[in-house]
Amino acid sequence: MLKVQSLNVSYGDLQILWDVSFEVKEGEIVVLLGGNGAGKSTSLKTISSLVKPMSGTVEFLGVKLNEVPSHKVIDYGLAHVPEGRRLFPDMSVEENLILGSLTSKARAKRKETLEWLYEMFPRLKERQKQPAGTLSGGEQQMAAIARGLMSLPKLVMFDEPSLGLAPIMVSEIFKIVEKVNQQGATVLLVEQNVHHTLAMCDRAYVLENGRIVLSGTGEEFLNNDHIKEAYLGI
């Protein structure tokens, strides 16, 4: 479904990604693991065409996304829930959600999608008129996920959805990610939270210093010595 091939990305003179390749198949949950500064967010930004690669391609359902302007990416059914949630802080929760459904397909179903999401996130329904900037961290993350789902995506990319949340909220967010997957969307998840993600994913890749150093299924990873040492602290 999504095929990333030998990406090289740099900001100015500083190269961030080195020959990064990975693949996400339809229906999967794929996790991209890595520490701070490993290039996880840059990978997602490159897929979303916010960052243009020096070389390499991003192919989604046969379309070369790296040749598409960033605001067109969502038209192909790819939603990006960005790091740090990036809601529009002065707008109400509902307006934030509405802004997730600007594509013509999503706009036609805006009302039903809103209802569906309010059912899935009752907390957001309670807060629909409240400015997004006044929500708690967990609620903001829910709003950001809901905003991403408003476009009725085929693939959703989550960039560290557990960042800065209380442990109880972290489990809830991961449950939501699984639910999104069960309801038919393919998931590409970027995380540092190894415990939770390896248990729920189909496959995983490890990114270190801008290079993919490992790939395999979640189970293989849980038994891998390098992973144990570097990420699980065992």
Next chain:
Amino acid sequence: MEVFLQTLVAGVLKGGLYALIGIGMTLIMGVMGIINLAHGQFMMVAMYVTYTLFHFLGIDPYFTLLISMPSLFVLGILIQKYLLNPLMKVDSILPENQVLMTVGIAMVLTEIARFIFSSNYLSVKTSYSSSAFYVGGISFSVALTIAFGIALLLTFGLFWFLIKTDLGRSIRAVSQDGEAAELMGVDSEKIKMITMGIGAALVAAAGTLLLPIYYLFPDIGGPFTRKAFVITILGGLGSTVGAIFGGVTLGLAESFGATYIGMDFEDMVGLVIFLLVLLFIPGGFRRLTKV
């Protein structure tokens, strides 16, 4: 008391027009993150459009709104597309340098106007230019009252557009988080062009509405750019509701200054208020209204 009320009325009416000038600049400030120092010059261009239509075709100044606003909308879009957006694509150029570009645009517009119309003072005299009606002993200038009414309509229309339509929401989204807006499918470059167009069209309306009671010469843009700047700061940078307060405050300050201190001190009083606001409520009126 009568003098006081009269001054108040004059100040509020003028303030409505100032609000229109300030809202345009505020929108541009919010979306582009820059102060448009050609704002008053946009107004000057619109005034010359109105003057030309009135003088050569005999069209009533208020009807020329239908031409001056769209022409400035297009001018704003072209300037954003070909002069300002390209500056952002070059990494080594600071975004702030767009401000310098607007200064250049202001100078070029002024000199073009001088080239075509010379430096002479021009005016548009209509039957209602100096007529007034009275309510309880207080006189309302007909032209200024009509101008205030249209300014009010345009302001409400703009707010409706910003709050209720997808395009309006996209404009607000870009001003709050441009990259997140891109992810939602908003073409931020297009939004910037449209915003510059709307800002220019609003200030064009103010210029056209002001012309029957004002005069016109090529350098009139400068003082109005300064006024727009003051209003934007008074309102708290980037707050459209604040800009309305800022506009009315400046109108009142000038009006009271002219009545109680002297005609020559009109502008000075406005600037003194500006300094006081900077000193005591540095966030502008946005700090008070929270909108």
